[in-house]
Structures are given as C-alpha cells and as structure tokens.
Amino acid sequence: MSDLSAPDLTQRPPRSARARLGGYVLLPRMLDKGRATIAGKNGAYHYNCPLDQQFTSYTGIDPEALRAQLEQGKGDGEILAWIEETATFKRAPWEVQQWSHYMDHRSPTDVETRDFFNGMHKEAGSTREDIGSWADVLDLDDYVSFGGKA
Numbered sequence: 001m002s003d004l005s006a007p008d009l010t011q012r013p014p015r016s017a018r019a020r021l022g023g024y025v026l027l028p029r030m031l032d033k034g035r036a037t038i039a040g041k042n043g044a045y046h047y048n049c050p051l052d053q054q055f056t057s058y059t060g061i062d063p064e065a066l067r068a069q070l071e072q073g074k075g076d077g078e079i080l081a082w083i084e085e086t087a088t089f090k091r092a093p094w095e096v097q098q099w100s101h102y103m104d105h106r107s108p109t110d111v112e113t114r115d116f117f118n119g120m121h122k123e124a125g126s127t128r129e130d131i132g133s134w135a136d137v138l139d140l141d142d143y144v145s146f147g148g149k150a
Contacts, residue, residue, distance in 0.1 A: 005073065006039035007032050013142035014045055017135045018104055022080040023096040025103045025135075026055040031079060034070045044145075051134065058099055060088025107133050125150025 007014060014032030021027045030052045036042040048056070048063040056063050061083055069082050091099070108114040121131050124141040128150055131137050144150055 005075065006035040006041060008039075008041040009033065009036040009045045010041055010043040011146075013146060016142070017051065017138050020100060021076055022084065023093060023100060024055065024059075025100040026051060027080075027083075028076065030055055030066075031070065031076060034067050038067070038071055051138075054103065058089065059083060059091070061086060104135050105133050106135075 009032070014036070015028040017026055017029050019025070019028040021031070030047070033042060033045045033047045033049075033052070036045065037047040047067065052063065055061070056066070065086070066079070066083075069079055074082070108117040117134070117137060120137050120141055121128070124137065124144045125131070128140060131140055140150060
C-alpha cells in the first residue's frame with residue numbers, strides 16, 4: 001500500500017526551509033525529508049542533515065525519536081504536539097519567532113562553509129545577486145533542481 005502522506009522527493013522538493021509549523025522554520029522541510037526517507041522516496045535529500053540538526057539542537061528533540069513518530073504515520077499537527085510535549089528545551093512563542101527569524105536570514109560564517117554555500121549558489125544560479133542566506137540558496141537550488149530557471 002502506498003503512503004500518500006510521504007512526498008516523493010524524486011519528483012518535487014520538500015517544503016521550503018522558510019515554511020513554518022508551530023512557528024518553527026525548518027520543521028516542515030525536515031518532516032517531508034523524514035517521511036520520504038521512510039518511504040524510500042527521498043532522492044538527493046537527507047533527513048537529519050546539518051540544517052535539520054539546527055532544529056533538533058534548538059528543541060532538544062532526538063532525530064531518531066522524531067523519525068519513529070513519522071514511521072507511525074502521524075500528521076504535522078500530531079508531530080507538533082509530540083514535539084511540544086517532548087522537547088527538552090521548552091520555548092516561549094516569542095523565542096521561537098526570534099529563532100525562526102534568525103534562521104530565515106542565517107548565512108555561513110566560516111570560510112569552509114562559505115565555500116560550500118558559494119558552490120551551491122554558483123551551481124544553481126550564479127547571476128542571482130539576491131541570494132544571501134541558507135534559505136535563499138536552498139529555495140533556489142530546489143527550484144532549479146526540478147527544472148526552474150534561475
């Protein structure tokens with residue numbers, strides 16, 4: 001039986017890193033990658049990548065425990081309730097909002113990471129002068145990877 005809740009990331013990208021669930025950026029994208037990984041449809045996307053780890057570190061959620069919740073077929077709302085109950089670091093809504101704003105605009109800070117970022121930018125669309133954050137470069141890369149023009 002096919003799992004209709006698992007996106008096929010060989011056919012389309014996961015949700016944007018900017019998409020929010022419970023105020024958290026990154027979370028919807030991580031859930032898409034987790035569900036696709038479980039279904040064997042993750043393509044080039046990796047669950048618990050360094051960007052996902054930003055979310056798990058901020059909340060204190062174990063990525064394998066989150067994956068186990070996804071394996072049970074839980075929807076976004078159920079996963080959010082589980083996160084709010086399970087998170088080691090309980091955050092006020094204003095803290096989540098500030099963290100999400102920071103993550104929306106976060107850019108590489110060290111030379112090695114900037115080189116990686118610049119390589120992604122160059123490959124996806126080197127003429128785009130508006131690409132300055134991880135969210136920008138991921139959105140561009142997702143778009144171009146599925147046939148869009150930079």
